[in-house]
Amino acid sequence: MKNKHMILGVGLGNNFGNHPATWRMPHVDPGSYTNIDVTVEQARTAERGGLQFVFVADRLFMFGDLATSPPLMNIDPIITLSALAQATERIGLIGTASTSFTEPYLLARQLKALDVISHGRAGWNAVPSYEPDAFANFGEVLPPRENKYERLHEVMQVVHALWGSWGYEAGQPDQAGMFADPSYIRPVNLQGRHVGARGPLPVPPSEQGQPVIIMPASSGYGLQAAGMYANVVIGMSFNIEESRAQRHTVRQAAAQAGRDPEEIKFIAFAGFTIGDTESQALNARRALDDRIDIRGPLSRLSAYLGLQQELTLPDEPLTTAQLASVRAHPQDDRSARAVELAKAGWSPRDILAHAVFDPIPSVVGTAEQAADHLQEWFEAEAADGFMITFDDFHTGIADFVNRVVPVLRERGLFHDGYEGKTLRDHLGLPPQYGLDPRIATGSTGANR
Ligand SMILES: Cc1cc2nc3c(=O)[nH]c(=O)nc-3n(C[C@H](O)[C@H](O)[C@H](O)COP(=O)(O)O)c2cc1C
Structure with a gap:
C-alpha cells in the first residue's frame, strides 16, 4: 500500500555541505564546522519546513583529505543532537552510533537520554562499523562479517531489553505514595558471546517510549538484521528500479522476521542544488567546482x-x-x-x-525539477521518503524549504505540518517498547 505523503529528512554533516569546496565560498565562515549555532540554524530551518527529521552520520576515524577539504563529519552525533533537542521543538533527531564498540548499557543510556530530553524525538541509526581505520581506533582489527553482525544482534537485543526494563506500569511519581513501583523496573540479565548487561536501566519511557531504529540496507546479514529491528531502512540506489527492488527486499526481510512490512519505511537519498532557473542552479554548482x-x-x-x-x-x-x-x-x-x-x-x-558523479542521485535545477524527481520515485514506490542533502547547507536547506516544500504540498505529496509530537508520530510508526515480541531471538541473540 502506498503512503499518502512522503517522509523527508535532512542529512546534516560538517555544517558546510556535500561539495568539497563549500568551505571556500565567500558567504561561508570556514571555521563554522565546529559551530553548533550553525547546526541549530540548519535544524530550525528544516523544522520550519515541516521536515520529519535531521540525520547525523558518523565515522569513528579521520575521514577525508584535510589539506583540501574539511572532515566530512567530526563532532559526536549524540552530543550534537542533544544540543539540537534544546533548540528545536518538533523535528526528529536521528544519530548514528556504531554497534561494534560501545557496550550496550552505555548506548541504551545515551540514546534513551536523548529521547527523554527531546520529548520522544530520537532515532538511532544502528550500524556496524566496517572500515579497518575505525577498528584501529579501538585497538582492534576488522572482524569477519559474521562476528560483526553477531555482535550487532547481541547489542540490539540488550539495548532494547534495557530500554524496556523501566516498565510503563511503574507509574508516575506519587507524592503521597511510591515514587515508582520497583516491581515493574526489573533487571534484564542478558549475556551473549560479545556483550551483556544486568540492568535495569534507570531511565523511564519517553513520550514515544524508546528511540526509533534506523538501519542501512547493506549485505544479506545487514538486511536480515534490518528486517528484525529497523523501523526505517535507508537505501543507496541510483535508479528507481534498483530502489524498488531494494525496498521490496527489505519488506520481505521484515515479513520473514515475523513483522508487518507496512511498518517499515524505506528511505532513499537525493541531493539538490536549487536555482530560479536550471542555468542558475548550474552556475551555483560551477562556482563550487x-x-x-x-x-x-x-x-x-x-x-x-x-x-x-x-x-x-x-x-x-x-x-x-x-x-x-x-x-x-x-x-x-x-x-x-x-x-x-x-x-x-x-x-x-x-x-x-550536472552532478553526474555525486555519490547519490542529484538534481541541479529548479524547485519544480526537484519536486518532479521526488514525485517520480515516490509514486513508483521506490521509496516511502527521502534523505535529502545539499552541496551547500547554508543556502540549500532554506532553498528546499522555501521553494520545493510548497510545490510538494501543492501536489498533495507532503504534509502541511507535523501530525504529532514524537518522531514515531511523524513517521507513522506503531508503538514499541522493549524488543519487538514478534522477533524470535534464535542463535543470533543474547540469552538470559
Ligand atoms: C545508507 C547507508 C548509511 C550508512 N551510514 C553509515 C554511517 O553513518 N557510519 C558507518 O560507519 N557506516 C555506515 N554505513 C555502512 C553500514 O553500516 C555497513 O557497515 C556497510 O554498508 C557494510 O555492510 P556489510 O558488512 O553488511 O556489507 C551506511 C551504509 C548505508 C548503505
Whole structure:
C-alpha cells in the first residue's frame, strides 16, 4: 500500500555541505564546522519546513583529505543532537552510533537520554562499523562479517531489553505514595558471546517510549538484521528500479522476521542544488567546482564517456570525432547520463556541474525539477521518503524549504505540518517498547 505523503529528512554533516569546496565560498565562515549555532540554524530551518527529521552520520576515524577539504563529519552525533533537542521543538533527531564498540548499557543510556530530553524525538541509526581505520581506533582489527553482525544482534537485543526494563506500569511519581513501583523496573540479565548487561536501566519511557531504529540496507546479514529491528531502512540506489527492488527486499526481510512490512519505511537519498532557473542552479554548482582541482573529475569523466584520450578543453563541447567515439558503460546510469549530456552539446565542465558523479542521485535545477524527481520515485514506490542533502547547507536547506516544500504540498505529496509530537508520530510508526515480541531471538541473540 502506498503512503499518502512522503517522509523527508535532512542529512546534516560538517555544517558546510556535500561539495568539497563549500568551505571556500565567500558567504561561508570556514571555521563554522565546529559551530553548533550553525547546526541549530540548519535544524530550525528544516523544522520550519515541516521536515520529519535531521540525520547525523558518523565515522569513528579521520575521514577525508584535510589539506583540501574539511572532515566530512567530526563532532559526536549524540552530543550534537542533544544540543539540537534544546533548540528545536518538533523535528526528529536521528544519530548514528556504531554497534561494534560501545557496550550496550552505555548506548541504551545515551540514546534513551536523548529521547527523554527531546520529548520522544530520537532515532538511532544502528550500524556496524566496517572500515579497518575505525577498528584501529579501538585497538582492534576488522572482524569477519559474521562476528560483526553477531555482535550487532547481541547489542540490539540488550539495548532494547534495557530500554524496556523501566516498565510503563511503574507509574508516575506519587507524592503521597511510591515514587515508582520497583516491581515493574526489573533487571534484564542478558549475556551473549560479545556483550551483556544486568540492568535495569534507570531511565523511564519517553513520550514515544524508546528511540526509533534506523538501519542501512547493506549485505544479506545487514538486511536480515534490518528486517528484525529497523523501523526505517535507508537505501543507496541510483535508479528507481534498483530502489524498488531494494525496498521490496527489505519488506520481505521484515515479513520473514515475523513483522508487518507496512511498518517499515524505506528511505532513499537525493541531493539538490536549487536555482530560479536550471542555468542558475548550474552556475551555483560551477562556482563550487571552480574551487577544486578539476583534473581528477575530468579524467574520470573521460573514462565514463568511454574515451581513450583525456579531455583537455573543459569549456568546449566535445568535438564531432569525440562524440562519435563516446560509449556509455552498460548498467551504469551515471555513465549513460554523462553521454546523454555530452551529446546534447554540454562542455565537460557543464557535464560535471550536472552532478553526474555525486555519490547519490542529484538534481541541479529548479524547485519544480526537484519536486518532479521526488514525485517520480515516490509514486513508483521506490521509496516511502527521502534523505535529502545539499552541496551547500547554508543556502540549500532554506532553498528546499522555501521553494520545493510548497510545490510538494501543492501536489498533495507532503504534509502541511507535523501530525504529532514524537518522531514515531511523524513517521507513522506503531508503538514499541522493549524488543519487538514478534522477533524470535534464535542463535543470533543474547540469552538470559
Ligand atoms: C545508507 C547507508 C548509511 C550508512 N551510514 C553509515 C554511517 O553513518 N557510519 C558507518 O560507519 N557506516 C555506515 N554505513 C555502512 C553500514 O553500516 C555497513 O557497515 C556497510 O554498508 C557494510 O555492510 P556489510 O558488512 O553488511 O556489507 C551506511 C551504509 C548505508 C548503505
